[in-house]
Structure formats: C-alpha cells, structure tokens
Amino acid sequence: GALVYQYPRRTICKSGTSMRMECQAVGFQATSVAWYRQSPQKTFELIALSTVNSAIKYEQNFTQEKFPISHPNLSFSSMTVLNAYLEDRGLYLCGARALNTLYFGEGSRLIVV
Amino acid sequence: QQQVRQSPQSLTVWEGETAILNCSYENSAFDYFPWYQQFPGEGPALLIAIRSVSDKKEDGRFTIFFNKREKKLSLHITDSQPGDSATYFCAASEGGEGGSAKLIFGEGTKLTVSS
Numbered sequence: 001g002a003l004v005y006q007y008p009r010r011t012i013c014k015s016g017t018s019m020r021m022e023c024q025a026v027g028f029q030a031t032s033v034a035w036y037r038q039s040p041q042k043t044f045e046l047i048a049l050s051t052v053n054s055a056i057k058y059e060q061n062f063t064q065e066k067f068p069i070s071h072p073n074l075s076f077s078s079m080t081v082l083n084a085y086l087e088d089r090g091l092y093l094c095g096a097r098a099l100n101t102l103y104f105g106e107g108s109r110l111i112v113v
Numbered sequence: 114q115q116q117v118r119q120s121p122q123s124l125t126v127w128e129g130e131t132a133i134l135n136c137s138y139e140n141s142a143f144d145y146f147p148w149y150q151q152f153p154g155e156g157p158a159l160l161i162a163i164r165s166v167s168d169k170k171e172d173g174r175f176t177i178f179f180n181k182r183e184k185k186l187s188l189h190i191t192d193s194q195p196g197d198s199a200t201y202f203c204a205a206s207e208g209g210e211g212g213s214a215k216l217i218f219g220e221g222t223k224l225t226v227s228s
Contacts, residue, residue, distance in 0.1 A: 006156070034216070044204075044218035093156055100145075101162070104157050104158070106155055106156040
C-alpha cells in the first residue's frame with residue numbers, strides 16, 4: 001500500500017530557530033507533494049504544492065523565504081520552517097499524490113517555546 | 114471564506130447506529146471529494162472518495178451520498194463501532210493535473226461512538 005513517512009514526528013524548538021522536516025513516499029512514486037499545516041484554529045492550510053521538474057507553488061501567506069522546500073525526486077521532499085515563532089506551531093503534513101489520490105504522512109509537530 | 118463546511122462539529126452515536134456527517138461546498142468547479150479519518154496524534158488517512166460524476170460511493174460500512182445540484186454530500190457510517198471514534202474531514206478539489214493534491218478541507222466532525 002501507499003505509505004508516507006515523515007520525520008521527525010515532533011520537534012520542540014526555541015523561538016527564532018529553524019526546523020527541517022522530511023517526507024518519504026514508500027512503495028510508490030509521488031507525482032506531486034503538498035505540504036499542509038494543521039492547527040486547531042485554522043484546520044488545514046495548504047502551504048505549497050510541489051511537482052518534480054516544475055516550480056513550487058506557494059499559497060498566499062506562505063513564502064519560499066520562510067518555508068523553503070526541496071523536492072529532488074519522486075519519493076522524497078523536505079521543508080524547513082525558518083525563524084519559527086509561536087504562530088508557526090502546528091502539525092505539518094506531507095501529502096504525496098499517486099493515482100489521483102493524496103496520501104498523508106503522520107505529520108511533524110512543531111512546538112515553539 | 115470557508116469554501117467547505119462540515120456539520121455537525123461533533124456527533125455522538127451509540128454503537129450499532131448510523132452516523133451521518135454532512136458537508137457542503139461553494140465552488141462549482143470542485144469535482145473530487147475525499148473524506149479523511151484522523152485519530153488523535155496521527156495524520157489523516159483517506160477513508161473514501163467520490164467524484165462529481167457519481168451520486169453514491171460505497172465501501173463497506175462507509176457510504177458517500179452526493180448531491181451536485183445542492184452542492185452537498187454526506188458520509189454515512191452504518192453499524193458504528195467504538196473504533197470509528199475519530200475526526201472526519203471532508204475535502205474538495207478541482208480537476209486537472211495537480212487538482213487532487215490541492216485539497217480544500219472542512220473543519221471536521223468529531224465522531225464519538227459510545228458502547
């Protein structure tokens with residue numbers, strides 16, 4: 001079956017520091033990867049949509065300068081949250097698309113102190 | 114503006130009953146509607162999905178009923194089990210190459226099945 005592995009599952013970082021998270025598609029090749037943030041206040045927010053060999057498209061309120069994404073091949077993507085502050089807290093979800101279906105990983109939870 | 118709305122916010126049913134979770138949307142261009150099930154501390158897992166060309170999709174105890182004219186759909190969970198207790202998210206997307214990766218989510222319905 002399609003599995004999406006995210007690492008780390010949870011990070012506690014000091015305000016102003018950065019956090020890098022990874023996403024690995026296991027058992028399939030993801031034609032595109034969508035990064036979401038889930039928070040109690042705003043449910044799911046799409047951060048960016050990344051397709052291999054195409055430019056990464058960021059949604060309004062999210063920028064490459066703040067959330068740089070790397071997507072070097074069909075099974076791996078990473079995203080960094082730079083200069084994290086309290087408003088960046090949440091569960092960051094990687095959704096890997098295969099056969100017109102989006103499969104999510106368990107998420108990387110960012111806690112900022 | 115919330116493009117995908119879910120109701121109720123929370124729902125409690127007894128074991129064996131049918132739980133009905135509702136979803137409505139604004140954008141007529143949406144043509145793919147997946148439902149995700151999420152347990153606390155875990156990522157959302159795809160449960161069942163429907164495309165706008167169909168009015169019903171069934172998978173075991175889970176059935177989606179879709180009304181394109183009214184822009185409404187519902188998820189029916191028959192013979193509800195305590196293990197079905199989770200938050201259910203309705204999502205929608207437009208067609209096209211990257212369409213199904215760009216999902217718009219509702220705010221979720223928290224289902225509790227009591228035994």
